[in-house]
Amino acid sequence: MPLISILILYCLGITVVFLISPKFNLLERIGLAFPVGAGVMSFIVFIISELGIKLTRSSILISLFVVLLLLFFFIIKKAKSINKIFDFSSWKTDLIKSSKNIQIAWIIGLAVVLYVLYAITAKSLYWPTIHYDSIAGYDFLAKAIAHEGTINNSLFDTTNKICSYRTLYPPLFPINFAYAYIMGFELPKIITALYLISLAIIYYAYSRKFVNPVANIFFLALLLITPEMLAQSAMLMTNVPQAAYTLGAVGAFFIWNKTKEKRYFVLSIVCATLGVWGRSEGIIFGGTLGIILLIYIFENRKSTSTFNINNIKKILYFAFPLILIYAIWEVFLKVNHLDQVKQPFSIIPFYDAEKIKYLLTLTRKITFETSYYGYIINLFFIVFGLSIILQITKKEWDRESNLLITYIFVSIFFYLFVYYQIKVPLKTITGYITNGYKRGIFNIIPILALYISNTVWVRRFFNRLYFPAEKEEKKQIRNHSQTIKIRQTK
Amino acid sequence: MKTKKEKKKSYRLIKQIFTALLLSAIFYITVNQSQSYTWIFGVLKKNMTFIKKHPDLSYEQKMQIKHKFKFTFCNFINKHTDENAIILIPSIEAIKNAKELDNKKSTSASLANKIYASYFIYPRIFIYPEEKGKNPLWDKITHVAIINGHGYEYLNYKVKKKAKYQLLPIKHQK
Numbered sequence: 001m002p003l004i005s006i007l008i009l010y011c012l013g014i015t016v017v018f019l020i021s022p023k024f025n026l027l028e029r030i031g032l033a034f035p036v037g038a039g040v041m042s043f044i045v046f047i048i049s050e051l052g053i054k055l056t057r058s059s060i061l062i063s064l065f066v067v068l069l070l071l072f073f074f075i076i077k078k079a080k081s082i083n084k085i086f087d088f089s090s091w092k093t094d095l096i097k098s099s100k101n102i103q104i105a106w107i108i109g110l111a112v113v114l115y116v117l118y119a120i121t122a123k124s125l126y127w128p129t130i131h132y133d134s135i136a137g138y139d140f141l142a143k144a145i146a147h148e149g150t151i152n153n154s155l156f157d158t159t160n161k162i163c164s165y166r167t168l169y170p171p172l173f174p175i176n177f178a179y180a181y182i183m184g185f186e187l188p189k190i191i192t193a194l195y196l197i198s199l200a201i202i203y204y205a206y207s208r209k210f211v212n213p214v215a216n217i218f219f220l221a222l223l224l225i226t227p228e229m230l231a232q233s234a235m236l237m238t239n240v241p242q243a244a245y246t247l248g249a250v251g252a253f254f255i256w257n258k259t260k261e262k263r264y265f266v267l268s269i270v271c272a273t274l275g276v277w278g279r280s281e282g283i284i285f286g287g288t289l290g291i292i293l294l295i296y297i298f299e300n301r302k303s304t305s306t307f308n309i310n311n312i313k314k315i316l317y318f319a320f321p322l323i324l325i326y327a328i329w330e331v332f333l334k335v336n337h338l339d340q341v342k343q344p345f346s347i348i349p350f351y352d353a354e355k356i357k358y359l360l361t362l363t364r365k366i367t368f369e370t371s372y373y374g375y376i377i378n379l380f381f382i383v384f385g386l387s388i389i390l391q392i393t394k395k396e397w398d399r400e401s402n403l404l405i406t407y408i409f410v411s412i413f414f415y416l417f418v419y420y421q422i423k424v425p426l427k428t429i430t431g432y433i434t435n436g437y438k439r440g441i442f443n444i445i446p447i448l449a450l451y452i453s454n455t456v457w458v459r460r461f462f463n464r465l466y467f468p469a470e471k472e473e474k475k476q477i478r479n480h481s482q483t484i485k486i487r488q489t490k
Numbered sequence: 491m492k493t494k495k496e497k498k499k500s501y502r503l504i505k506q507i508f509t510a511l512l513l514s515a516i517f518y519i520t521v522n523q524s525q526s527y528t529w530i531f532g533v534l535k536k537n538m539t540f541i542k543k544h545p546d547l548s549y550e551q552k553m554q555i556k557h558k559f560k561f562t563f564c565n566f567i568n569k570h571t572d573e574n575a576i577i578l579i580p581s582i583e584a585i586k587n588a589k590e591l592d593n594k595k596s597t598s599a600s601l602a603n604k605i606y607a608s609y610f611i612y613p614r615i616f617i618y619p620e621e622k623g624k625n626p627l628w629d630k631i632t633h634v635a636i637i638n639g640h641g642y643e644y645l646n647y648k649v650k651k652k653a654k655y656q657l658l659p660i661k662h663q664k
Contacts (some may be wrong), residue, residue: 104506109516119535122536123538127552140612143609161604223519230530371529
């Protein structure tokens with residue numbers, strides 16, 4: 001049963017992704033299937049629990065099957081023919097083409113990636129929960145949900161205080177962990193392991209659209225060995241899974257920005273919404289995309305009206321699900337009188353020079369700490385600096401990368417701003433930064449890897465190291481670079 | 491004589507080998523330059539060796555390795571009480587002073603922290619002395635956890651054989 005329950009999540013995810021568009025390729029579907037399936041499942045479970053239905057193996061499975069059937073019905077209606085659903089010809093061509101261009105460097109890179117994923121999964125599945133945040137939060141809540149069969153369980157009993165603010169984060173991950181317990185797993189660590197694997201596949205699937213396979217696998221390996229991220233991946237923590245949603249949303253958004261394929265815009269909304277349902281900071285990393293959307297609209301404005309009906313629709317389509325899902329959880333907390341347990345966050349901005357100085361010093365120290373993030377942040381700043389200099393001197397504007405860099409800096413600014421707005425003594429904030437902020441940065445790490453590998457100069461360097469068997473492939477890459485160059489000069 | 495096509499193929503292979511060596515060298519140097527990378531690979535390797543050596547450890551054994559006496563004591567409570575038991579922790583100071591409970595590493599990851607401690611005995615409930623008069627469950631306490639020799643004062647009967655760690659019903663059972 002445990003393994004079948006995981007397969008059900010994959011089926012649910014693949015179906016939702018297929019419903020967004022049947023055009024997603026094999027890697028995208030496999031990578032996105034678990035995060036999307038697990039996210040959708042958590043929402044269904046939340047709803048049935050709020051409807052007063054006890055969460056048991058059968059009640060959850062019946063609900064999931066009903067939803068799956070409904071989704072399948074919509075897919076058949078959309079595809080008009082069952083044959084279209086099972087048409088794998090494009091995947092086959094893609095696979096044959098990719099296998100012809102396999103290189104030695106790529107094989108070595110893949111071996112590193114597979115070893116890291118295998119070792120961390122083995123470690124994760126072997127050891128029980130040890131991290132404080134999980135014991136006092138996510139895993140504890142999951143145990144309670146599974147045991148009592150309801151989201152609103154005895155942990156939320158305000159007379160017997162065993163509820164911390166970790167328990168009050170949006171419920172996606174605790175429900176995921178509870179699902180594992182209910183379905184018969186001894187420990188829910190399979191969930192976090194699958195999120196890490198999905199993160200790796202999503203990264204590769206997105207990045208392969210713009211960089212060659214050698215560069216792609218090199219940066220994926222560099223991303224996966226980020227020390228703190230790798231260490232936390234084995235600990236039933238929710239930051240790395242959250243990073244999978246952020247990557248899913250941000251990556252899809254920038255693919256949409258480059259290719260104008262609508263399906264990526266929808267995918268970005270789905271991932272960003274699930275990110276908000278995952279952790280409170282999801283609203284920052286998802287919400288910042290809203291700002292980038294505004295910049296995008298402003299950049300692509302027609303002479304007559306910036307906010308025409310199409311653009312307003314885009315903004316609403318993006319903002320509405322994020323705000324709705326955020327509001328659902330906030331209402332749940334309010335109704336159950338749990339909002340008092342939350343951190344003392346001030347909505348009204350204030351000015352405290354000492355706090356700003358302290359926060360900046362501390363975050364700078366943590367951000368550049370190689371024992372946490374390896375060399376990826378240092379590399380990012382080097383590439384960023386070089387890119388700016390070269391863009392100015394050569395007057396070649398790397399528009400897409402610049403938009404990505406705007407996202408990175410704006411989201412970090414907002415993320416820091418949230419910590420600044422928490423009204424606690426400086427001594428307490430130190431703990432928040434050295435633990436919470438440090439792990440929150442995981443959301444950005446895959447985006448940094450995407451940025452570095454996608455910068456024109458880095459891409460050109462790696463194109464010199466790529467020797468595909470097919471001449472066409474090389475030509476295609478060259479043409480792609482030239483198109484970008486022409487667009488940038490324009 | 492090699493044909494033009496074959497020459498191209500071998501030239502491509504040489505270039506590929508060069509690329510593989512170059513990128514592997516960059517990767518290897520990067521990983522070896524930073525202690526944190528070597529540490530993480532060291533930990534992974536160590537873990538893999540341990541897992542291969544002890545593939546059949548039970549959940550309880552693994553919990554004991556990681557949480558030490560904290561788990562042993564809580565597991566004892568779990569095995570000797572019903573799921574609805576309410577257990578009194580006699581004193582936070584007693585926990586803090588107990589060498590066996592390994593409180594040096596972290597003050598929060600300790601049995602002195604109600605939220606953290608409750609994880610190990612859920613669905614049973616721990617009650618702490620400072621909750622007297624505040625928590626309605628105080629009147630429903632079923633057991634007292636004797637920690638580091640403390641807690642006997644809460645019992646309404648005398649215990650003949652006193653131990654450093656024990657779990658006793660709050661009311662004398664005949």
